[in-house]
Amino acid sequence: AQKVTQAQTEISVVEKEDVTLDCVYETRDTTYYLFWYKQPPSGELVFLIRRNSFDEQNEISGRYSWNFQKSTSSFNFTITASQVVDSAVYFCALSEPGQNFVFGPGTRLSVLP
């Protein structure tokens, strides 16, 4: 069965700190996709990244980076030098072919000035 766990319910950091959001997933399939979405206070979910199970290469996009480790079933998200605009709820999601997305419960990140 698919499951996504985001153990951190809420995180608060001060601007310019680095912060890592954890995501642990469960799946029996060897082919699957992992996603991160950002939900700012406006409410609309914004797609950040998609990674397939065959590509464990870490990815960096500006201040964002993602660490995919199949050995620990984790797909963690790090924001470097956080900014107030990063304040949002972040969702990790898992999809297997032919199956619906399963979203984690989300982590609320507050970046304080």
Place this chain on the structure above:
Amino acid sequence: GAGVSQSPSNKVTEKGKDVELRCDPISGHTALYWYRQSLGQGLEFLIYFQGNSAPDKSGLPSDRFSAERTGGSVSTLTIQRTQQEDSAVYLCASSLTGTSGGGAKNIQYFGAGTRLSVL
């Protein structure tokens, strides 16, 4: 191009009334999803449409909830005899292909949602 459009953005209704929520997916997207998000909670899957296939209704919480997708494009989520526990934000998403799609085709793009308040 235009993103996923949902209307109304806010809906206030009285307990017992029926409501219709509309979703206009991204043009050309064959898959459409409805989710419910209660205050401070994660996303709860409701229903999934893929092309002309029978929809996956496994997430609908009761028979008061139903959805249609006409002409493979616009979708309407209907809640009959609304209850206070139906109050939530209803989110719609679309993707180029369904859940079997590879590449970037199964990325879901979300609308801004409809905030439903049942008094």
